[in-house]
Amino acid sequence: MASTPSPSSYIATGGAFERDASYVSDRITKDARRPEHGPVDGDLWPVEPGRYRLIAAAACPWANRTLIVRKLLGLEDVISVGMPGPVHDSRSWSFHLDPDGRDPVLGIERLQDAYFRRFPGYPRGITVPAVVEESTGLLVTNDFPWITHDLFHEWQEFHRPDAPDLWPAELRAEMDEVMERIYTEVNNGVYRCGFAGTQEAYDAAYDRLFTALDWLEERLTDRRYLMGERITEADVRLFTTLARFDAVYHGHFKCNRQKLTEMPVLWAYARDLFQTPGFGETIDFDQIKAHYYVVHSDINPSGIVPKGPDPEAWLTQHGRG
Template identity: 65%
Template sequence: MTDNDSTRGSYVDPGREFVRDTRYIETRITADGRDGYPVEPGRYRLVAARACPWANRAIIVRRLLGLEGVLSMGLCGPTHDKRSWTFDLDPGGVDPVLKIPRLQDAYFARDPGYPRGITVPAIVDVPSGKVVTNNYPQITLDLSTEWTAYHREGAPQLYPEHLRAEIDEVADLVFRDVNNGVYRCGFAGSQESYDAAYDRLFARLDWLTDRLRNQRFLVGDTITEADVRLFTTLARFDPVYHGHFKCNRSTLTEMDVLWAYARDLFQTPGFGDTVDFAQIKEHYYVVHRDINPTGIVPKGPDLSSWHSPHGREALGGRPFGEGTPPPPPLPAETVPPF
């Protein structure tokens, strides 16, 4: 075994279905600081990776709400070994704020024996260098509900109180069958588990197609947390999940309603301008060597049609409700064009 082989992670358990470890650090950053971490401008750093769909959610929500000036962001590179995400995009491979080369350093600062995966997104307390939380579903909800004092003027209501029960219900179905469903296909260790995950995935995509056929967004007439959560999987569907994860009943571009819906969001400020397709493809095809042993990254598909007209305006809806689109991304956070 070469050194490279010895540092690679393994993602498939032969003979078994893929089961995601959802035991996260549940500490929360709140307005009242009840867990010991009050919302404070400049105190925390969001560590993310553009390649990761779970982290992409936090990047989108931070941008939609205009929190760039109060919550800094560190970006890991698209590839990692089995130990940790790394800051290889930064000079010297060290995060300029946290002064660490590996995200695991912040996890171990909090718990030297931290036993689970070193995941993004994570929010780190800058003064102590300790991870506060990596509970990605709660991170975005808290950005919407606990950081309101620092939202930009015109920030949208991504988790409005009167729609929360419906948003939660839809988001749970999307997580189980779509967000995590593509991984249950790609990391399946048996034909039986793959077949079951595949059937659930496309049954749910058909359900979403029916839901979105005559309404512009998933819940209500504005963009909500539910749309953010679905979008990051749809953005990766054709570049990665269709081929790499064998989710190949049809491409996204062949699912007319979902393809138009995804383009509608992609062309909305705060969504497509956070997506880096090159990093997405490099991450999946290089890191998952047990399902792509050569590490070859495909050149396709052609992604230019993401900018084509979608026609979803005809359904009405107000993307930002009573709010306004976010301003252009910060220069340091601008994604290269494709």
């Protein structure tokens, strides 16, 4: 999620939303080796406990993934975390919730400082999640799909003993297909609805989103998790969008055919994950709502933040065990 100038800046020709998917594609790998999967266009950095700081705003679904995976794998004492507040301006995410408005480790007021230290005048969005080298304050990477991938594959020496296998080798091919559809149709699909610039673009985006949600509702009818009976990276990637659905996307982004609470299988699945250690404690509904309803002033010019829905509903029995 970029440090947003305004939603209108994301609207492409024809009124359809297009995400700028160009990221700093450096990777952190064991012994700075060339990875088997993913981009290697940038530099390679070595896995080293205590060297890096993950900057991940609680409001952002893309950053939320990294917070969940870090907890699931037990990397809290290996990679530190800094958390910008939910409300930012056109320049950058800022650390306005920290004492003196600065990240206590990096000493910076804005994430922009780490980007500019590495790339003076960096021209793209200042996005989270981002990994910053603590000693130099340099941005390492903001390539969010590969940050969580590498936390699993490259940092295994430092995982807790009972860490889940988030990328089962025997399921990799199918999981890649499932995650691609989740990304294009759901994770990005809600934004395609919310930032549509024409009725035609919105209608098409709306239909695509709910076609995918119907597919997920059916897929999860006879399996506990997306890939079977154990949690994988695919579940992490879907969960962060579902967690924001009723609080933000249903109303603010006009994804209003149904609420999540009206999709019985997906709602039970989402509560199952929320109540699983590593998931629910990363969700801050107040920050989530503050971000979307305040920062997206083109969509919500009043800046009024809704009080509901009641987060206690996430703690009700889900029956998925």
